[in-house]
Amino acid sequence: MSKERIDPVSAVAEKDSVGWTHVAKLRLIPPEKPLKLELGGRLAPIDIEYETYGKLSQDKDNVVLVAHALSGDAHAAGWDADATENFRSWRLNKPGWWDSIIGPGKAIDTDRFFVICPNCVGSCYGSTGPSSINPETNKPYGMSFPMVTVEDWTEIEGRLLDHLGIKKIHAIIGGSLGGQQAIEFALRFPDRVEKSIVLAATPRLSAQGLAFNAVGRYCIMNDPNFNEGNYYEGAKPDKGLAAARMLAHITYLSDEGMHDKFGRKLWDKTDFEGGFGIEFAVESYLDHQGRAFVNRFDANSYLYITRAMDYYDAAERWGGGDLVKACSKIKCDMMIVSFSSDWLYPPHECKQFSLAITANRHPVTYVNVPSPYGHDSFLVETESVTRLVKPFLESKKESE
Amino acid sequence: MKDLLSMMRAFVSKSMQFKFDPALKEIDLAKILKDGSLPVSGYDDDSEENANCERWQDKVIENEIREGSSVLDLGCGTGELLERLVKHKKVFGQGIEIDEKSVASCVERGVAVFQADLDEGLKGFPDGSFDYVILEETLPTLKQPMRVLTDMLRVGSRGIVSFPNFGYWKIRLALLIEGRMPITERLSAPWFNTENIRLFTLRDLFDWAQNEGVIFEKSFVLNGKSFSHLSDRDNLLAEEVLVVLKKNNKEKK
Missing domain, CATH: 1.10.1740.110 (Rna Polymerase Sigma Factor; Chain: A)
Structure with missing residues (x-):
């Protein structure tokens, strides 16, 4: 939000910056094997743009998956080295959207963890979406693009991990719509994740x-x-x-x-x-x-x-409308963080979600951070988020 | 002073099993308060061992709680007790704490903590979802202590409650003699910023329990000794108390 122009050359030299970044692109779903989507549609091919920071450990057990929100992209941290060449001029004077959280020594410490951030299908930042060319018509999909859901994104995240040879991730973390992916991942892949961190998000959007x-x-x-x-x-x-x-x-x-x-x-x-x-x-x-x-x-x-x-409803999807029942699927450690002035995903709903987890005799950490910044808090309350996320990511598994 | 002496003698002989030194002709209450010991025998809650034991309740709780059970700790602070219970007793532990800094400490310890205000009760926690619900030293700090007590026995099979006993003789005497709100080693905050806003004695809690059909399954006083039948003597001599509460199901039927 600051008007101040940051000089990327000196910013990448900062000790806690992941430095210059390059996008990775992958044809995850080939044309001949379409992905069956949650709402019945089929989509192929599917290209995924993603970025990674840090080093994958030999045992491939230090992965933190970062899920972005509505208008986010795969460029979560550092400075895009290819911004000009990819016509993404808005990245020239701005680091990745969660640069305050991801980096050496930061809340998501890239000296410890291998961070993967994919762009969602349906978006417009490199992964297949409505602006991509439909191979059948050689024109952009537009509204002929099939409906994709939070469930599909999570399924695709699972496929991406398969492709990278990662069986189990240490954690998934996201805010807002990214937080909903953190919820869905814990429900869909209970054996593939140790910790899930849900910031400013609930299992379903209110009226x-x-x-x-x-x-x-x-x-x-x-x-x-x-x-x-x-x-x-x-x-x-x-x-x-x-x-x-x-x-x-x-x-x-x-x-x-x-x-x-x-x-x-x-x-x-x-x-x-x-x-x-x-x-x-x-x-x-x-x-x-x-x-x-x-x-x-x-x-x-x-x-x-x-x-x-709108469509996402974890209670409906996994518990036939019963949130407590849905949450019985969860095996990983859960951290849910709400922000006091968030009226999009209000604290009382985040608390209700946390209670549904507790009702299954499963430990949950729920914190309501006092903040005047509303829903945006998860992006701007760096200090509070760091104080919670860093020790949670770095502590041993609660249930062990 | 003569009248006071005879009043105390009458009180003691009526309700307690110990006797004043018969040679005692006059009670210098101010001196007793200063020395910190009542001229009675048989109730040594001032031994050095106890003075060094900051959290005697934690030890008792650790002994009481069954291995592998589920524990909800209300006002869990920085999560030390839960951490120990998870480690030593393999419990499923969940804390509730309102203070931001304490919550952060819990996270650092790897203790699952739910940030909430206990005065809002345990709404949303299903009936019988925990084996034990612990409330350490928090009851007198709550605006709605009855609500929390009732709720903890709804959510848990057993409640473990520890609290400072305002019926403790030093507190009684200090108020009587000084005419000021008592300050003791363990209740060291002055009246204007003490967290204890609902003051009660062991007897008060016992009365409540009887009315509500709740039984004191076990009771412990500061020195870790347990007592089975509550007497006025306990109410006078126990500085801090820990009780294991259980709903009397027989009475219900």
Whole structure:
């Protein structure tokens, strides 16, 4: 959020930076063997873009899988050495999205752990998604892309681990939609994970969360350029996507946080200009977020990923609606962290999830971090997150 | 002072099994308080061994808890007890703690900790989900002590409760003589910032238990000695108490 420009050359030299990074690309699912998706569709081929940091141990037992959120990508830490060549200019002055957490000596210590962060299918950062070319038509999929779900992402993560020869991971960690993957992984692959860390996420989105997503999609789908998702050759539905992002940003912050940051401050002026341009600082902030986002994100991906977020319901999937029953599948150590001002995945729901685990006589660590930064806290409360995540990752397994 | 002496003699002879030194003509209460010992025999809770034992309750609990059982520790602090129970007794241990720093210490120890306010009760914890629910030194700090007591016997088969006994003679005397809220070695905080906001005696808890059909399955006092039948003598001489509570199921039927 800082306007300050960081010089990557000196930043990569920092002792706690993973340094320059390169993306890895993999054809995980070949054209002839499509992946059967959770909701019935089939998809092939599937390409996965991922990044890794640290060194895989000889026994391949030091893997920490990092799952990204809605607008995230595989570039979780360090500085993208190929940003220019891959036309990802937004990465030139910014390290990976969780650089504060991943690195030598940091919460996810790359001196100890081998970190893998894959980009989700359906996204637009290198893994197969709606903007990829459909081999049957030689055109971008657009809305002909099959519906993918959190379950599919987790299944694909499992396949990626298979491909890398990793039987069991030390931990999976993620915030928000990434946290839902951490939940799903613990349920789907109980014998393949030792620890799961769920930040600012619940086993299902509340009605309020569904409502926000619905408005976001409405903005995109009613943009005059949307054209049923076939906009790749012409003008894109930027206005709709920007509006969706602006709304989402409100949900990522909190009343208190916005008050502290902007209050009723005016933007670049001492008095109202009149009319409906940008008058307030908070308007300028949202405008900036909207504009920046359309340069780096695909509107169709936004539709698909928010829908996956809507559909996910761990209780339904694994317990026929009964969350306690679903949680009986869990074998790994669980850490669930909520943030006091998060109204997208509110603390009381995170607590309820934790209780459902306890009800199975399974240990759980649940912490509610006091923070004014709302849902975004998992990205910005570095100190609190480090204080919890680092010892949890590095301690022995609780149930042993 | 004469009246006080005869009152105390009457009280002692009526309800206790020990006697004052018959040569004692006058009781200098201020001196007794200063010396820290009552001129009675047979109840040595001031031995050096006990003075050195900071967490005598932990030892008792470790002895009491069955191997391989499930334990919920309410107000588990930094998780030392649970860590020991997991290590030595192979229990499934879960802590509940509100303090942020203590929670972080639990995580460092590898103890599963649930951050929650006990005053909100154990809502969401299913009935009978733990063999033991422990509440060490926390009961007088709660706004809703009754709710927590009731809840712990709902969630656990047994409750283990330890608490400072405000019926302890030094506390009684200090209030009587000084006219100020007592400060003892083990209750060293002054009235304005003590965490203990609901003050009760062993007798009070016993009364509650009788009303609720809860039995004191086992009781221990500071020196680790157990007593089976509660008497006024215990209420007067026990500085700290630990009781194992159990619902009296016979009474229910």
